[in-house]
Amino acid sequence: MTEAGAADDHSLAAELAGTAGRLLLGVRDEMGFADARALKDTGDLRAHEYLMAALAERCPGDAVLSEEGRSSVAGKRSRGDDRAPTRNTADAERLTASRVWIVDPLDGTREFSEEGRRDWAVHVALWERDAYGDGRLAAGAVALPAQGLTLRTDAVGGASLVRTDLADPDPVTAGPAGTPPPREVPLHVPAPDAEKLRIAVSRTRPPEFVRRLAEAIEPEVELVPIGSAGAKISAVLLGEVDAYVHAGGQFEWDSAAPAAVALGAGAHASRVDGAPLRYNREDPRLPDILVCHPMSASTLLTGIREVSGALP
Numbered sequence: 001m002t003e004a005g006a007a008d009d010h011s012l013a014a015e016l017a018g019t020a021g022r023l024l025l026g027v028r029d030e031m032g033f034a035d036a037r038a039l040k041d042t043g044d045l046r047a048h049e050y051l052m053a054a055l056a057e058r059c060p061g062d063a064v065l066s067e068e069g070r071s072s073v074a075g076k077r078s079r080g081d082d083r084a085p086t087r088n089t090a091d092a093e094r095l096t097a098s099r100v101w102i103v104d105p106l107d108g109t110r111e112f113s114e115e116g117r118r119d120w121a122v123h124v125a126l127w128e129r130d131a132y133g134d135g136r137l138a139a140g141a142v143a144l145p146a147q148g149l150t151l152r153t154d155a156v157g158g159a160s161l162v163r164t165d166l167a168d169p170d171p172v173t174a175g176p177a178g179t180p181p182p183r184e185v186p187l188h189v190p191a192p193d194a195e196k197l198r199i200a201v202s203r204t205r206p207p208e209f210v211r212r213l214a215e216a217i218e219p220e221v222e223l224v225p226i227g228s229a230g231a232k233i234s235a236v237l238l239g240e241v242d243a244y245v246h247a248g249g250q251f252e253w254d255s256a257a258p259a260a261v262a263l264g265a266g267a268h269a270s271r272v273d274g275a276p277l278r279y280n281r282e283d284p285r286l287p288d289i290l291v292c293h294p295m296s297a298s299t300l301l302t303g304i305r306e307v308s309g310a311l312p
């Protein structure tokens with residue numbers, strides 16, 4: 001995906017996403033599932049506060065855009081804490097900054113609040129301005145804490161999959177016979193089956209146009225409902241589905257980190273009209289996205305164009 005982003009930025013993104021993910025597993029254990037609203041708000045805000053504090057300490061000169069740092073959520077509170085959420089970098093500063101962290105402290109908040117569901121994520125992405133004053137995603141990590149996985153970019157333009165649920169190998173007992181599985185492996189988007197395409201859609205608001213798309217294209221299509229944009233894009237990269245198609249509303253934090261990882265893993269990631277995904281804009285709305293193997297991109301983009309009258 002990119003030569004930009006120092007080696008440390010990739011590792012830092014993965015470390016922060018993973019630590020926020022462990023914190024969220026602890027919030028689920030501590031609160032249980034009886035009060036979904038309180039669990040969602042507390043998860044959102046505790047992960048947000050952790051990420052804001054960690055970024056302020058580790059990257060004090062960088063700007064931050066977090067879903068939970070917007071002025072519109074200033075009234076939200078976490079259980080047992082009456083403080084207002086830490087605010088994002090002011091827009092005027094963010095829009096001229098050279099480095100901006102775009103984070104979604106808890107993507108798939110609804111699924112996080114449902115017992116047993118594993119389709120929720122923490123997103124940490126870094127956007128960097130380039131020499132031309134434009135910019136691009138330089139690093140990203142998506143933690144899937146309930147799946148024990150983090151998907152992340154690496155320093156050589158690729159991506160990797162990290163198992164976060166493995167105990168440290170015991171240096172005394174670990175030997176050739178009991179060699180543990182590798183903790184981190186390269187991540188490449190798998191090629192789809194020619195006959196059938198599995199397309200991930202929102203569990204709670206599957207866009208009608210994707211149903212039309214399924215009818216319009218040649219391969220047989222199975223729609224697979226999954227929560228969280230990060231979990232859906234991870235499912236594409238892990239080969240559990242072949243594509244993620246969404247339109248009708250979303251924000252930069254919903255897709256920045258998963259798009260960074262997808263591009264690193266060799267996937268196609270664009271708007272549904274094929275235009276590039278662009279980040280750190282004044283208006284953070286980024287309402288549609290297509291992620292798939294490059295082999296499926298023209299079939300899906302052509303199909304989407306055919307049903308564009310049904311786009312929300």
Ligand SMILES: Nc1ncnc2c1ncn2[C@@H]1O[C@H](COP(=O)(O)O)[C@@H](OP(=O)(O)O)[C@H]1O
Nearest residue numbers: 106107108109202203227228229248249250254
């Ligand atoms: N129509 C819409 N408008 C705004 N945000 C949307 C949206 N559809 C999905 N999203 C956001 O995209 C993320 C994935 O949604 P879904 O699970 O339905 O696919 C969710 O993020 P959050 O959980 O961070 O709020 C959700 O809020």
Ligand SMILES: [Mg+2]
Nearest residue numbers: 104107108254
């Ligand atoms: Mg989100």
